[in-house]
Amino acid sequence: MTIQHPNFGAIADDRVIIFDTTLRDGEQSPGFSMTLTEKVRMAEALAELGVDVIEAGFPIASNDDFEAVRRIAEVVRGPVICGLSRAAPGDIVRAAEALKGAERRRIHTFISTSALHMKYKLRMEPDAVLEAVVASVTLARQHSDDVEWSAEDGTRTDIDFLCRAVEAAIKSGATTINIPDTVGYAAPEDLTRIFSTVRERVPGADAVILSAHNHNDLGLAVANTMAAIAGGARQVEGAINGIGERAGNCSIEEVVMAMRTRPDAYPYVHNIETTNILKTSRLLSTITGFDVQPNKAIVGRNAFAHESGIHQDGMLKNAATYEIMTPESVGWTKSNLVLGKHSGRAAFRDKLVQLGYGEIGDNRLNEAFRRFKDLADRKKTVFEDDIIALIDETVVRDHERVRFVSLEVRAGSKGPSRAELELMVDGVTHTAEAQGDGPVDAAFNAIRTVFPHEATLALFSIGAVTEGTDAQARCTVRLEENGRLVDGQGSDTDTIVSAALAYVHALNKLLVKRERREPEAMSA
Ligand code: KIV
Ligand code: ZN
Numbered sequence: 001m002t003i004q005h006p007n008f009g010a011i012a013d014d015r016v017i018i019f020d021t022t023l024r025d026g027e028q029s030p031g032f033s034m035t036l037t038e039k040v041r042m043a044e045a046l047a048e049l050g051v052d053v054i055e056a057g058f059p060i061a062s063n064d065d066f067e068a069v070r071r072i073a074e075v076v077r078g079p080v081i082c083g084l085s086r087a088a089p090g091d092i093v094r095a096a097e098a099l100k101g102a103e104r105r106r107i108h109t110f111i112s113t114s115a116l117h118m119k120y121k122l123r124m125e126p127d128a129v130l131e132a133v134v135a136s137v138t139l140a141r142q143h144s145d146d147v148e149w150s151a152e153d154g155t156r157t158d159i160d161f162l163c164r165a166v167e168a169a170i171k172s173g174a175t176t177i178n179i180p181d182t183v184g185y186a187a188p189e190d191l192t193r194i195f196s197t198v199r200e201r202v203p204g205a206d207a208v209i210l211s212a213h214n215h216n217d218l219g220l221a222v223a224n225t226m227a228a229i230a231g232g233a234r235q236v237e238g239a240i241n242g243i244g245e246r247a248g249n250c251s252i253e254e255v256v257m258a259m260r261t262r263p264d265a266y267p268y269v270h271n272i273e274t275t276n277i278l279k280t281s282r283l284l285s286t287i288t289g290f291d292v293q294p295n296k297a298i299v300g301r302n303a304f305a306h307e308s309g310i311h312q313d314g315m316l317k318n319a320a321t322y323e324i325m326t327p328e329s330v331g332w333t334k335s336n337l338v339l340g341k342h343s344g345r346a347a348f349r350d351k352l353v354q355l356g357y358g359e360i361g362d363n364r365l366n367e368a369f370r371r372f373k374d375l376a377d378r379k380k381t382v383f384e385d386d387i388i389a390l391i392d393e394t395v396v397r398d399h400e401r402v403r404f405v406s407l408e409v410r411a412g413s414k415g416p417s418r419a420e421l422e423l424m425v426d427g428v429t430h431t432a433e434a435q436g437d438g439p440v441d442a443a444f445n446a447i448r449t450v451f452p453h454e455a456t457l458a459l460f461s462i463g464a465v466t467e468g469t470d471a472q473a474r475c476t477v478r479l480e481e482n483g484r485l486v487d488g489q490g491s492d493t494d495t496i497v498s499a500a501l502a503y504v505h506a507l508n509k510l511l512v513k514r515e516r517r518e519p520e521a522m523s524a
Pocket of ligand 2: 182
């Protein structure tokens with residue numbers, strides 16, 4: 001049966017809507033917070049990837065969240081832009097305000113329906129929860145034709161009560177019904193059963209989109225999502241690289257590639273341009289400071305690497321012996337030598353277009369080109385990955401309050417290390433000198449001298465963007481302040497500069513996060 005949807009029109013039965021929550025549920029993961037500019041950049045990348053819906057944030061959570069949703073709604077075209085709200089009038093009105101500029105918008109409202117959550121979290125009787133469902137969906141519909149309603153902890157909800165709540169939401173005007181496995185407890189069989197029961201039993205369920213939102217606490221999020229589709233779900237919610245609360249959300253790239261690689265098992269249609277997957281995954285890693293693990297399906301460094309002699313031999317004879325999908329189909333290409341120190345601005349601009357960055361403004365281009373020239377002077381071979389790391393930092397971070405200018409370090413086996421640092425804070429240049437136990441410690445002490453703060457260093461790690469002794473180091477710094485965690489990332493051929501860039505990035509995120517309310521009060 002074809003469903004008529006306010007934003008998507010007629011939806012064929014084999015079409016699966018991809019709902020991306022990287023910027024909302026994903027951003028709720030400890031240390032994964034993003035600045036406004038980073039969120040907008042990520043939303044643009046998600047639009048290029050072809051997701052159908054971007055959940056851009058939780059507007060009531062903070063001014064910063066509100067602003068991110070508002071900005072994304074204004075500038076990102078293509079996907080439906082969605083804002084989350086609890087079942088509270090203030091939340092819903094705030095979400096509606098943030099979404100005003102969107103070409104196509106959705107309000108997503110949720111309330112818990114499991115006995116456990118109703119009793120201990122909400123302290124509400126089931127009938128009061130049903131009333132809240134009706135009131136929240138009705139109000140949301142006054143602000144948007146496209147309304148998603150979620151039964152939080154849905155998979156642990158008594159099935160009869162779940163059906164009553166879904167029926168109330170549909171009657172009040174919800175156009176998508178989401179049944180989350182909020183705590184990642186369900187097994188695939190549960191998902192198929194719950195979705196088929198709701199679809200069969202609830203009047204009107206065949207005229208709305210049913211949606212799956214699975215967390216990965218038992219490593220079953222993708223399997224559960226495929227099982228939900230078998231039960232009738234036609235929207236899947238997830239995040240790039242599977243980021244999200246605790247063990248994360250269902251990984252969008254895995255679900256999409258399962259459909260593409262196994263059309264016999266999953267005969268469904270989606271809109272994702274799969275060759276953009278790797279680029280999107282890497283952008284997210286650059287922004288958040290977290291690389292995916294090497295063996296991560298689809299986007300991990302080893303996902304298409306063949307180490308054993310037997311496998312390599314098979315691959316040389318016929319790639320299909322050990323490869324179920326081509327690396328190119330998800331965006332892997334050989335890391336080529338692309339540009340050198342004699343390359344001009346026009347060649348650099350062309351390369352950015354080839355790498356999928358489109359046309360970037362003159363100011364940003366000039367800044368990126370200056371950094372490229374600087375890199376090419378210091379590094380013999382400049383690979384695509386180097387340019388991706390450089391451009392993501394330049395384009396994404398140009399609104400930060402604290403900006404790195406320069407660093408000189410004296411280190412070695414004799415005596416303490418010394419750092420001389422120049423930072424720009426709110427447009428004013430400041431310099432400081434500091435000592436430390438080693439050059440990284442000295443550089444971090446110099447940052448603390450210029451910009452005093454109480455945050456403590458919770459994690460520091462170093463990796464490499466490409467290979468070789470002249471490779472750019474990629475550092476991650478995690479800062480903690482009053483229970484708030486933020487991660488920053490920096491890359492440079494000089495490891496200490498890269499560490500300082502990562503620290504400054506984390507500091508900027510902390511400044512943004514200080515504005516927010518306590519996460520417990522807002523968690524979804
Ligand atoms: O996991 C969950 O239940 C959620 C809802 C707000 C959809 O994130
Ligand atoms: Zn969730």
